[in-house]
Amino acid sequence: MEMIISLIAGLVGGNVGGVAAKNLSMGPIINSVIGAIGGLGGGQLIEMLGGADAVAGAAEAVGGMDMGALLGQAGAGGVGGLVLTLLAGMVKKAMAKA
Numbered sequence: 001m002e003m004i005i006s007l008i009a010g011l012v013g014g015n016v017g018g019v020a021a022k023n024l025s026m027g028p029i030i031n032s033v034i035g036a037i038g039g040l041g042g043g044q045l046i047e048m049l050g051g052a053d054a055v056a057g058a059a060e061a062v063g064g065m066d067m068g069a070l071l072g073q074a075g076a077g078g079v080g081g082l083v084l085t086l087l088a089g090m091v092k093k094a095m096a097k098a
Helices: 002-020 028-048 052-056 067-097
Strands: none
Touching: 002 028, 002 067, 028 067
């Protein structure tokens, strides 16, 4: 479940990055793919650093799901997708100049 949340949040983060920095955007499809990859990376990084509970703070169990952990995964995935999309855009722009 956490992986799916990270993928979706990364996809959204990648597209937000593309819209926010139009000069670094590579189109919605590429932004989505790179964002999803970044979302997975961000989610995995948060897990390695102590889990999403450490980032989201005290979590409450709602319906058997840890909402704090899910929100932490979503935040980490969104930021990961945004950052990786912007970095890829910067690399593409730098390579185009060369």
